[in-house]
Amino acid sequence: MTADYKKYTLKFKRPSGTSRGVLTEKETWFLKISDGNSFGIGECGILRSLSYDDRPDYEDKLKWACNNINLGEKMLWEELREFPSIQFGVEMAFKSLKAEDPFVLFPSEFTSGKKAIPINGLIWMGDKQYMKEQISEKIKAGFSCIKLKIGAIDFETELDLLKSIRSNFSEKDIELRVDANGAFDPKKALRKLELLSNYQLHSIEQPIKQGQIDEMAALCRNTPIPIALDEELIGITDVTEKENLIQTLKPQYAIFKPSLIGGIRGTEEWKKVCETNEIKWWITSALESNIGLNAISQYTFTLDSKLPQGLGTGGLYTNNFESPLKVENGNIKYNPSKNWEFNL
Missing domain, CATH: 3.20.20.120 (Enolase-like C-terminal domain)
Structure with a gap:
């Protein structure tokens, strides 16, 4: 199994205000894993000054997770307790990989369009x-x-x-x-x-x-x-x-x-x-x-x-x-x- 990631900056249509300041953009990282036949996508996103894992070694830890992807979802999650957004990205990517459709992680009446x-x-x-x-x-x-x-x-x-x-x-x-x-x-x-x-x-x-x-x-x-x-x-x-x-x-x-x-x-x-x-x-x-x-x-x-x-x-x-x-x-x-x- 292999994994890599890519950073992506989301741009707000209009600056959005909170009591912590005005947001104009949002950083996120996409984690992609592959087993040679299928792929899975996960998102690791932080909110600056709020996320627990807003720290200088964030990308280093994301790189570590990619290099150790063969540890599997459960063990990686335990190892990443200090990085909650990477925990979520890893979970998401594994569920995406195992799914028939990489974007349908939890098949239900919601994903079938029957309920909202x-x-x-x-x-x-x-x-x-x-x-x-x-x-x-x-x-x-x-x-x-x-x-x-x-x-x-x-x-x-x-x-x-x-x-x-x-x-x-x-x-x-x-x-x-x-x-x-x-x-x-x-x-x-x-x-x-x-x-x-x-x-x-x-x-x-x-x-x-x-x-x-x-x-x-x-x-x-x-x-x-x-x-x-x-x-x-x-x-x-x-x-x-x-x-x-x-x-x-x-x-x-x-x-x-x-x-x-x-x-x-x-x-x-x-x-x-x-x-x-x-x-x-x-x-x-x-x-x-x-x-x-x-x-x-x-x-x-x-x-x-x-x-x-x-x-x-x-x-x-x-x-x-x-x-x-x-x-x-x-x-x-x-x-x-x-x-x-x-x-x-």
């Missing part, structure tokens, strides 16, 4: 007018769940946006989620959550920065809005540590991003811990290309979650790969009659 996955419509940070335009577009496009990135512009302006939505759409019409990406000051966070609670929000993701265990535990205990952990899960690779974190913080929800938490196996570890502790969850992509998004979407469908997932990021780029994935009426769908255009 409900997703949230993502509203990026920007000035008030731009965010209003995005909200209007998502509602017109049939989304019943909208997620707003907050924490970068004036908080009063963000409250005004939420008020504007709620003045036109009730809680039954539109489910509202917000994502602070850790932007709130721990001393002011509870007050901000109290103000946000006036707008019947489904949840808030990561109100304060990860690693502030006592402060987050207190917030989860006293919050008027359900809290979903996101960044808090990144970098925790030991199962016992995962159990300790969930049992200590006791959040209302957890969000799994396979590229950031060790791929499918890592997600399964978190899922088991959360379900044991009666914590609900959903899955979100981490700005992968359509290759990674395809694997995450297919895997997500097999879990039969009833919550809207965070899988609507495929249309963000000017140079993504044409694929059978399509967002329509607030769902992500797979059209099996459409061919992939992946020629890297």
Whole structure:
């Protein structure tokens, strides 16, 4: 068996704002393995300053994984615990290699085009007018769940946006989620959550920065809005540590991003811990290309979650790969009659 990789830079159609800054491009690496007869494709993508494996020796480790591909999927995954995005790329590539169709990793009613996955419509940070335009577009496009990135512009302006939505759409019409990406000051966070609670929000993701265990535990205990952990899960690779974190913080929800938490196996570890502790969850992509998004979407469908997932990021780029994935009426769908255009 042989393996190699190639770096690829995804370009945003429009700069996309988060509380950690504005994104204009996203780096990713494609891992290709072959057994002489068939090939498999995996995607290893990082988010700078967020991914646990955003480190100088990243490509060296990717090269090591290619040189040691004959160790097999399971052993490689264990050896790569410090590199969650490479874990996911390796898993994906092996599943792709073993599949009848290298792009159908989890055959189901999703990949046959019979069923779709409900997703949230993502509203990026920007000035008030731009965010209003995005909200209007998502509602017109049939989304019943909208997620707003907050924490970068004036908080009063963000409250005004939420008020504007709620003045036109009730809680039954539109489910509202917000994502602070850790932007709130721990001393002011509870007050901000109290103000946000006036707008019947489904949840808030990561109100304060990860690693502030006592402060987050207190917030989860006293919050008027359900809290979903996101960044808090990144970098925790030991199962016992995962159990300790969930049992200590006791959040209302957890969000799994396979590229950031060790791929499918890592997600399964978190899922088991959360379900044991009666914590609900959903899955979100981490700005992968359509290759990674395809694997995450297919895997997500097999879990039969009833919550809207965070899988609507495929249309963000000017140079993504044409694929059978399509967002329509607030769902992500797979059209099996459409061919992939992946020629890297």
